[in-house]
Amino acid sequence: MKSIFKFAILFIGLICSSPLYSKADPIDKKGLKQKRSTKHLVHRMKGWKYVVSTQEKQPLFFTKKYSKNGRLAYRTIYQVYDANNKPISLITAVHNKARKTVEVSVKDLQIERFPIVNIESITYDVPFTGRFGSIGKVGAIGKGKSKTEAPSQLTLRFLNKRFDYVKVINIADAHEDTDKNLQVFILDE
Numbered sequence: 001m002k003s004i005f006k007f008a009i010l011f012i013g014l015i016c017s018s019p020l021y022s023k024a025d026p027i028d029k030k031g032l033k034q035k036r037s038t039k040h041l042v043h044r045m046k047g048w049k050y051v052v053s054t055q056e057k058q059p060l061f062f063t064k065k066y067s068k069n070g071r072l073a074y075r076t077i078y079q080v081y082d083a084n085n086k087p088i089s090l091i092t093a094v095h096n097k098a099r100k101t102v103e104v105s106v107k108d109l110q111i112e113r114f115p116i117v118n119i120e121s122i123t124y125d126v127p128f129t130g131r132f133g134s135i136g137k138v139g140a141i142g143k144g145k146s147k148t149e150a151p152s153q154l155t156l157r158f159l160n161k162r163f164d165y166v167k168v169i170n171i172a173d174a175h176e177d178t179d180k181n182l183q184v185f186i187l188d189e
Helices: 002-017 136-140
Strands: 045-051 056-069 073-081 087-096 101-108 116-123 132-134 154-158 166-172 183-186
Touching: 056 183, 073 166, 087 166, 101 154, 101 166, 116 132, 116 154, 116 166
Parallel strands: none
Antiparallel strands: 045 056, 045 183, 056 073, 073 087, 087 101, 101 116, 132 154, 154 166, 166 183
């Protein structure tokens, strides 16, 4: 009888300490922990923020999604997070196939008034699968003696040979003529 009682206590103790069974959350009305659905998990990709004044790269994360507005307008939206998973910027690239233009805007989520900090536009003649964009002052920094790897002001690439959605490889977070300390988001995963 004592061995059965010891076995029962040991068995109950194992069940209660198992990760499959846990004590009910007193705040939860059902008394059970809810399983999270993997359907709504978003894959975050790793990128970098290049600080022009110090020439250093800092890690960041981003998500991207695609949408179509109208017949010939294709939108790519990047949500950018810092290393602590705090949203810092929203980058939107709109490709108008009829006009052969791509406009990329950077919205700083930490600024309440006038959050759009940069808008870059590119026009092309014939679409191709290579990189295209604008070197600007950011890309021109360090191309001489120092041989740094400073990214361009804006670099894009089409996702496929249908030439509809664009991929933003990098973009400056402020226009090159502003007094803000220039930083460039590098989103080439």
